Amino acid sequence: MASNPVAGGGSGRNDEAQQQQQQQQRNVEYILLAEFDIDQGAILKHQYPRPTGADDSYLMLPDGAHARESDWTVFLLNQKAPDETGRVPVGGPALLHVLNLVRTKHDKEVRRGAIVKAMAVCTRHRFIHIYQAILMLALENYYRYPTVDTLAELYNSANEMDLSCMPQLSRHETTILRFSDDHNMFEERFVQLEREKRLLGGLAQDTERLEAPHDSALAELAVGGGGGDDAGAAARRGADAAGRVRASSARNKDRRFFETEIVYSTVKLPIRVPMTVYPEEIGDFSLIQLLTTFSGSLQAQSGSKITHPHLESSGQYTHPVILLMNSLLTQKRVIFLGHGKPAGEVANYVLAAVALGSGGGGVLRGLANRAFPYTNLTNLDTLLSFPGYIAGVTNPAFEEHPEWWDLLCNINTGKITVSPALALPVGAKSQTDALRRSLDSVTLSRNRSFSSRDGKPDKWNNLDTEFVQDLMLAIERHYGEVAIRAKVENYVRRFMSLVPLYEHERTGTTRLGDPTQVASLNGYTISPGDKEVRDHDLAFYQSRIEGFLGTQAYHNAIADYESAQSHNFIRGIDIAHMVYSLRTSTNLDVNEVEAIYKRLDDQVVSDDQVTELLASLPQSQGGLQPLAYGFYHPSPAIRLYTTRLFEKIEGNHAGARYIRSTNFFHQCAFSNLRYAFSC
Structure with a gap:
């Protein structure tokens, strides 16, 4: 009988989709084991x-x-050149x-007097630091039982970690929770x-109990005989008490983390999974350490006497710090050198x-794809194949080797x-001249500038x-x-708000938005509305x-903007620009303010739209404060729009907490105006 190609193709697609779903459900993809052999050097002994x-x-x-005695390294697999x-x-x-732990155990009976082994966990999760504890136990166990079964036990234990009750927050919800x-x-x-899981667990237990053999006494008790009412009432009271205990403990939890556990060799390891991780954050690094390390000296060393306009x-x-930031934005090749430092410490600087x-x-997106938290000369060819x-x-x-x-x-x-x-880039002389002219023209008076303290010219x-x-500070x-990190985020967002404006002025077009609407009520960018400041x-x-135009981050920003235009719940207006205007602008007239509140009242209707609005109003930066100013505006229309907007916010779970x-x-x-407008 001839096969049906349509049916076969559908079955293949279903199998492929099922396989992808299973891969997404796995916490860990691979377990790796490497050893140092005195004759062969570093060898990858097991891959499970x-x-x-x-x-x-x-x-x-690592070197x-x-x-x-021990060291940690981080690296990435499946990077795309x-x-x-x-x-x-x-x-x-x-x-x-990949989170890797290497350990050295000294033994006088072996050659060179030490045994060096390393074990690594490969996962799609960016919060790789949650696997540190189990990795330490597993590597110690491998020293005692050096077989692939030890890797299998680690693999199975990590994948049995239950994340079924961890909510899948949207990007806007993640932002709200992050700064809440x-x-x-x-x-x-x-x-x-959690309630759904308990319900499913209860149904499973009931099914097992009904399928199990019952004697006549149990059957009689099940249908109501032998004091069944008292037993049922006691069970309900016990369930209610347990529910109250669970509710009380739930209220004391920090929902910025999801609490679960990993059981490895009968040892229960408590795990706290961070819920507010951004797409380009990997592991548990310290941005503060990076900033303090490279903030001690004002002047960086330049190997050239010519000023590089991009840097x-x-x-x-x-x-x-700005030199480093400029290098990252313009996709330059950056190396962090820590001679004599642990590889794990160097890796943290790269992740930061x-x-x-x-x-x-x-x-911005795409920097992680070109990150090598730890590397060495063996990987030099691969490293040089990645620009930036x-x-x-x-x-x-x-x-x-500069x-x-x-x-x-x-x-x-x-x-x-x-x-x-x-x-130097093409046209570097003209860019350098333009840079000097711009520095001469930028004479913004800034309070507490280190330039003024150090006696530098005002143009700095x-x-x-x-x-x-x-x-x-x-x-x-x-x-x-x-x-x-929020301050860094605001700085880069400000930079990105200027990219489409510059691109439009230079070429007459841009794929990052419609800068012609900057001065309109729709708004596009978070750049201040004042033309002089913007210029x-x-x-x-x-x-x-x-230097940023044409980089991979630039192309990713275009793709992200186009995706946002089709997936955002609020369309046709720029919420971030409107919030920025209400928060910082001092030259808005009554008509502009009224138009902003009216557009917000018209556009923000559904629960998802309220959530998207709240994401632009982080609690750590004042929350609803920019919108609340409308309560005290002389215009009755603005007070009405503000009250109606707050009523919609109050109907949202997160919005009610905001209020x-x-x-x-x-x-x-809000209470007084709502009562006044309802009369």
Whole structure:
């Protein structure tokens, strides 16, 4: 009988879809085991449950591992090198994040007196640090039982970690929870999934009980005999009490994390999965450490006497942090060198740099694909095939070859060096002249500028120095990681708001939006509406925007913008621009303010649209404060639009929490106006 090609094709597609679904449900894809052999060097001894297709043993056994009892490294699998056009191909296997632990045990009975082994977990999860505890236990277990069964036990235990009750938050919900002062935000989402799981578990137990053999006494009890009413009442009371205990404990949980556990060799390991991870955040790194390490010296070292327009935006006074930021935005090759440092420490600097260049991990995309948290000379050819790589090394030989990198960040000294071999872009002289003219024109008076304290000319009191001062002041005041990353996110968003404006003025078109609507009520960008300030910003960022255009992050930004236009719930207006105008603009007239509130009232209707609006109003930056000003406006129409908008916000679960956390006077004004307009 002839086969049916249509049916066969459908079956193949179903099998492929089922396989992809199973892969998405797995917590861990591979377990790797590497050893150091005195004759063969680093060898990849085991790959479980199947080969990865690559030999990364040289990354699992970093330089100097024998000199330490243990060390951590991070690297990535399935990174996509750009094609001849500089574009990263779409599709293919997903990017895998690898957490590796290497341990050295000294033994006088073996050659060289030490046994070096490394074990790694490969996962799609970006929060790879949750696997540290189980990896330590598994590697210790492998030293005692060096068989593939030890890897299988680790693989099975990690994949049995239950994440079924972890809500899948949207990007807007993640942003709300990330910057929320209320740690119980989206509590109802967690409770609903937990209730469904208990219900399914109860049904399964009932099914097993009904299918099990019953004696006559149990059967009689089941139909109501032998005091069944008392037993049923006791069971209900017990269930109610258990429910109250669970509800009480749930209210005390920090919903920024999902609490679960991994059971490995009868040991229960508590796990806290972060719920607010941005797409370009990998592992548990410290952006504060990166900023403090390279903020000690004002002037970076340049291997060339010529100012590079993409990097040195303030000439010789460019702050090292800004120099690093400019390198990441313009896709330059960046190396972090930590001679004698643990590989894990160097890797953390690279992961922090990815977050820095991507805007706290949430604005630009694609930096993780060109990140090599730890690498060495063995991987040099692969490294050089990635334009704009971000790599961490411990071998000082890299410093002696400036042709391999564009920017070298020395972790030991805190110095940043621009490669003398870095070629200037086409038209560099004109760009440099334009940069100098823009610096001369940017004479914005900024308070507490380090330039004025150090006696530098006023032209260095610019947006960059203000940004660095804000970061350093926040670190001195012991702000947390999330707050520091939020400041970086705002800086990169401001930069990205200027890109389409500059592109439109230069070429007459842009794929990042419609800048012709900047001055209109629809709004496009979060750039201030004041034309003079905007022109100053464009002049100041001009050279960096030139370097950013054409990078992989630029192409990804276009794809993300087009996707947002088709998937966002609020369309036709730019919420971020309107919120920015209400928060910062001082030159809006009554008609403009009324038009903004009216458009918000018209466009924000559904629950999803309210959630999208709240994502532009993080609680850590004032929450509903910009909208609440409408309660006190002299215009009755603005007060009406504000009240109606707050009523819609109050009907949203997260919005109700927002309103409860607002200023008491705002709550009173909302209550009074709602009553007045309802009469």
